[in-house]
Amino acid sequence: MKLIKLEALGFKSFAEPITLRFDGGVVGIVGPNGSGKSNINDAIRWVLGEQSSKELRGDTMEDVIFSGSKTVQPMNKAQVTLTFDNRDRLCSIDTDLVVISRLLERGKGTNEYFLNGEKCRHKDIKVLAMETGIGKSSLAIISQGTVSDIANSNDEDRRLIFEEAAGVSKYKLRRAESERKLINSESSLKTVETIVKELEKQLIPLKTKAEKALKYKAMFDELKTVEIGYLAHEIESNTELYEQLNNELEGVQETKDSYSREIETIKEQIHQKRESLKELNSKISKANGKKEGIESLLKNMEDSVNEERIRRNLIISGQSIVSEQERIQAIILELQTWESKEKYLQESLTESENKRKETEDKIKLAEQQVNETNRKINELSARLHKLNGRLEHLKQKLRHDTNLSRGTASIVQNKVLFKGYIGLVSELFSVPREYTIAIETILKHASQNIVVQNQDVAIKGIEYLKKNESGRATFIPLSSLKPKFVRDDYLMIAKNHRSFVGIASELVSIDERHQILNDYLLGNILIVKDIQSAAELSKTLENRYMIVSLDGNVIRTGGIMVGGEAEISNILGIQAHIDELNAEKPGLENVLHQLRKSLSNYEQTIKNDRVMFSNYDSRVMTTLSELKSAQNKITKFKTDISLSKEHNKDFNISDSSLSEDKIAELRRDLSVVKYDIQSNLAIKESVEADLNVLDEQKDKLVELSNALNTSFFEKTNLFNKTQNKLEKHKERLGEHYQLTLEYAKEHFPLTISLSQAREIVKELRREIDQLGSVDLNSIEELNEVQKRYDEHVANKDEVYQAIEILKQAIDELDKKITMRLTNIVDDVNQEMHKVFSSMFGGGTAKVEFVDPKNILESGISIFAQPPGKSIKNLKLFSGGEKSLIAISLLFAILRARPLPLCILDEVEAALDEANVVRFAEYLQELKSKTQFLVITHRPGTMSRVDAIIGATMQTRGVTSVFSVKLDDAKKLIDKENHSN
Structure with a gap:
């Protein structure tokens, strides 16, 4: 080249x-x-x-x-x-x-x-x-x-x-790169080994917690399946029972109203019969008096015929006339006595009848008051029963939502061992419902903290947890706390802001013995209406204080903002609701007690008035009898006087006037009077029979009405219980399981009997309660840690193999270089x-x-x-x-x-x-x-x-x-x- x-x-x-x-x-x-x-x-x-x-x-x-x-x-x-x-x-x-x-x-x-x-x-x-x-x-x-x-x-x-x-x-270069990789790999191996050891330490307690959580989840899933089926069946059957009882109560009410109308009708009939009887007694009394007068006159006339001669001989002397006038005068005096007695008896009768009527009206009023009181008692009992059910539901929800950590739950369960234990933070504050979201946002991470008197109690608790391997907990010793506050000049600025609500510590209630806890946790935190206002105020206050909006958005010191959908358990809200219900409950119980006391008084009044009514009724009857006797005497005396005057008038009449015609006429008059008496007695007997029947009917209707009242009361209680049970079941199905009845019926059919389902639910709840606090996140956490552990173990093996390969490569490179x-x-x-x-x-x-x-x-x-x-x-x-x-x-x-x-x-x-x-x-x-x-x-x-x-x-x-x-x-x- x-x-x-x-x-x-x-x-x-x-x-x-x-x-x-x-x-x-x-x-x-x-x-x-x-x-x-x-x-x-x-x-x-x-x-x-x-x-x-x-x-x-x-x-x-x-x-x-x-x-x-x-x-x-x-x-x-x-x-x-x-x-x-x-x-x-x-x-x-x-x-x-x-x-x-x-x-x-x-x-x-x-x-x-x-x-x-x-x-x-x-x-x-x-x-x-x-x-x-x-x-x-x-x-x-x-x-x-x-x-x-x-x-x-x-x-x-x-x-x-x-x-x-x-x-x-x-x-x-390759050797240097390999050595660099080797150093990095060996460093990575040490890091991985450290991580693996740490993950092994985490896995041991996590497996225990996860096994507990899995057991809880399995039991909860079984409980959910059975309970949803049970709830669906119960809701359906209780709905039928509710409708049936509602219809029955309407029928009973109609029957009660019918009985009341019939009783009033019969009472009116009894009153009319008694008036008729009174009139008949008067007629019979007068007729008897007339009868006795006629009988006496007839006897006298018959005796006069036999003594005619004797009297004729005595006429001359005038002795008989004087004797007869004296007798008439004596009869008049006795008549006046009986007329005075009649007047007294008449007045006494009127007074007794008035008192009897007054007593009867009082009984009617008392019976109305009893019915009204029973209605109020039924309504109040139903309301109180519903309140107790709501309270129990909220307490269960509070226990579920609190979900204490293992360490905290251990201390709470054994709090008697720690003198100086006060309670959880979430238990010590009473928060108005409109502030619960804001306050719970602030106390979210402190709600499970354990408040104790001093550090010695906290140390004892920590040593207990460590000794029993029961997890960890956070303790707040009151003696170590110092109050936090907002500086006056900044507070003045905050108070002048249009959306300022208040300092958090001033919006809650707490036992004055624990006020230092309130000042420590909430004393320097401001509450405003919305996040926009919080941002404005935080900027004005130079980001020196935490500011929380009513819907749970937060601006921390330094200006860090945390917000969005509020992720809170609403423990304080539930507790506030429980406090409200607990405050309402004694008032309802007191009103119920007073109503029952009033009912007892009304019933006693009715009992006493009925005794008085009976006494007045007897007195009226006795007075009527006495009045009848007096009237008979008066009639007799008047007849005697009338006949005696006739006798004196006719004494000088000739013997021919004392004829049989006059006697016959008297006998005819006597027969008419007797017939009238018999006729009126028959009518009286019929009226008395009718009166007895009406009294029996009234007593029977009153008895039926009383029995119906008892039945109505029992059915009302059953109706209220069924209604409360139905609402409770619907609320649990809807709020706890977020299911509709139709969905529950379709997807969770009950395949066992109700009694078996009830026992299974009861047993599963007992077993779940025995598990204590459960960390459901531990399952996912275990999976994550196990995954990380497996990945790091695999990584460890890979790194180890890589190290060996790198060492071999370096050896080969060394040989080549050499x-x-x-x-x-x-x-x-x-x-x-x-x-x-x-x-x-x-x-x-x-x-x-x-x-x-x-x-x-x-x-x-x-x-x-x-x-x-x-x-x-x-x-x-x-x-x-x-x-x-x-x-x-x-x-x-x-x-x-x-x-x-x-x-x-x-x-x-x-x-x-x-x-x-x-x-x-x-x-x-x-x-x-x-x-x-x-x-x-x-x-x-x-x-x-x-x-x-x-x-x-x-x-x-x-x-x-x-x-x-x-x-x-x-x-x-x-x-x-x-x-x-």
């Missing part, structure tokens, strides 16, 4: 396009100092990938672009192209010509590379240079400095020349003797490893024995000898490992003329395998090259190149020497 052409434009001093053709084996590049001949070397190095501007004798890479002169404008780009003959296919590109170009434009700062006209990468050029041996780090470019380095460097630095010659650079270095030293030693003898006119030289046992790190020494001298180390020779020995070494290396191209940049500058000639002549021996470009100003070299390229600056700052003859070259040299 030979370099056949170089083209450049804008590179350094090449302001005009140049084209250099390299035809011979040894081409000399000559010209005065400063003519730009070394720029040809720089151009070749630049195209082959040189990245160091210092190596190209500049400060920045743009310094390679022609910067202009007094007569020539600066150029904006530099471009150099090398063309190689690749017919020997030393380069892996399958073309006879390989063309490499590099372009740099001013201001862009990026280089462009081209290979056979196609754009490529810098890496592609480096690979090509390395595989052909013409790279910047090889022996393809040798300068005077290179010779000096070989001559004067220590053994370790000199080793680099041999490594380059041996071609081990790529192996060393073998190649050994070979190059052996090959160079074989050539060194020949080259040295030729260059020195005899003698010998050799190279040796300083430490043959450690070839990978050993330096390389050079020993030489010029003719007539003893062998000694290179460092002991003079400067000129050192340079010649170094050149001899380079030639030996080129003989051992020929390169397609070698650029020699004034390497013979330190040699005397005789040695320059030897140097130039030896190049002719090597040119068959290596193409030489020799930059020189030594005549001895110029005279022995195959072709010469001259460099000069006809225009200041601009290099021109041309071919010259040897004579012309000598003239240039002479001119240069003369100028020097």
Whole structure:
């Protein structure tokens, strides 16, 4: 592979396009100092990938672009192209010509590379240079400095020349990369092993927690399946029962109303019958009186007929008339007595009837009050039952949502062991419902913290958890807390904001003994209405305080904002609801107690009034009987008086007036009266019979009504219980399981009996409660940790295998490097003797490893024995000898490992003329395998090259190149020497 052409434009001093053709084996590049001949070397190095501007004798890479002169404008780009003959296919590109170009434009700062006209990468050029041996780090470019380095460097630095010659650079790079990877891999292995051990520690408790969680989940899934089926069946059956009871209650109410109407009707009938009976008794009483009068008159008349004669004889004396008048006067006096008694009895009867009616009205009113009180008791009992159900549901939900960590649950369950235990943070605060989201957002991470009196209690709790391996918990000792507050000036600003709600600590309630906890957790936190207001206020307060909106968005101190959908368990909200219900419950229970007490009083009043009613009723009947007797007496006395007056009137009547006609008439009157009496007695008996029937009907209806009231009360209780049960089941199905009845019926059919389902649910709940606190996240956490563990174990194995592979690779590379270095030293030693003898006119030289046992790190020494001298180390020779020995070494290396191209940049500058000639002549021996470009100003070299390229600056700052003859070259040299 030979370099056949170089083209450049804008590179350094090449302001005009140049084209250099390299035809011979040894081409000399000559010209005065400063003519730009070394720029040809720089151009070749630049195209082959040189990245160091210092190596190209500049400060920045743009310094390679022609910067202009007094007569020539600066150029904006530099471009150099090398063309190689690749017919020997030393380069892996399958073309006879390989063309490499590099372009740099001013201001862009990026280089462009081209290979056979196609754009490529810098890496592609480096690979090509390395595989052909013409790279910047090889022996393809040798300068005077290179010779000096070989001559004067220590053994370790000199080793680099041999490594380059041996071609081990790529192996060393690969070895360095492998070592870097090995170090990284070993570091990674330690890290992975540490992680694996840590994950193993995490897995042990996590497996326990996850097993518990899986057990809980399995039981919960079974509970869910059975309970949903049970709930669906219960809801359906209870709905039917609810509707049935509702219909029955409506029917019972209608029946009750019907009974009440019938009772009122019967009572009205009883009243009418009693009025009729009263009227009949009056008629019968009067008739009896009239009957007794007629009977008495009839008897008297019959007696008068027999005594007619006697009385006739006595008439004269007047004795009988006086006696009869006296009797009438006595009867009148007795009549007046009985009339007074009748009046008294009549008044007494009216009073008793009025009191009886009043008592009856009181009984009716009391019965209405009893019914109304029963209704209120039923409603209140149902409400209280519903409240208790709601309370129990909320308590269950609170227990479920709280989901204490293992450590916290352990302390709470054994709190009796810790004197000074106060409670969980979430239990100590009472929060109005409108503030629960904001307060719970603030206390979210502290809600499960355990509040204790002092540090001693906290230490005791921590030691307990550690001893029993019960997890971890956070303790808040009240004695260690200090209140937090908002500075007065900032607080004044906050209070004047339109959306300011208050300081969090002032919006909650807490036992005054624990006020320090409130001040510590909430004393310096502000509550506002919305996030926009929070942002405004936070900015005004210079982001000094946490501000929380009512819907749970937060601006922390420093201005960090946290918001979106509120992710809270609403524990405080549930607790607030429980507190409200607990506050409401005693009032309802007290009202219920008062109602039951009133009901008892009403029932006792009814009982007492019924006794009074019975007494008044008996008194009325007794008074009626007495009144009847008195009226009979009055009627009798009036009849006696009437008859006696008639008798006295007719006493002087003739005996003919006392005829049988009068007696017959009286007898007829008596028969009529008796008939009237019998008729009225029959009617009275019928009325009394009707009255008895009506009383029995009323009593039966009252009894039925009372029984119906009892049934109504029982059905109402059952209805309320069914309603509460139905609502509770619907609420659990809807809120807890988020399911509709139709979906539950379709997807969770109950395949066992209700009693079995009830027992299974009860048993599963008991078993779930026995599990205590469960961390459901532990399942996912275990899977994640197990996955990470498995990945890291696999990674550990992979890293371990990679380490072994890297070690093997390094061993292989070490063997290759050792073998190649050994070979190059052996090959160079074989050539060194020949080259040295030729260059020195005899003698010998050799190279040796300083430490043959450690070839990978050993330096390389050079020993030489010029003719007539003893062998000694290179460092002991003079400067000129050192340079010649170094050149001899380079030639030996080129003989051992020929390169397609070698650029020699004034390497013979330190040699005397005789040695320059030897140097130039030896190049002719090597040119068959290596193409030489020799930059020189030594005549001895110029005279022995195959072709010469001259460099000069006809225009200041601009290099021109041309071919010259040897004579012309000598003239240039002479001119240069003369100028020097």
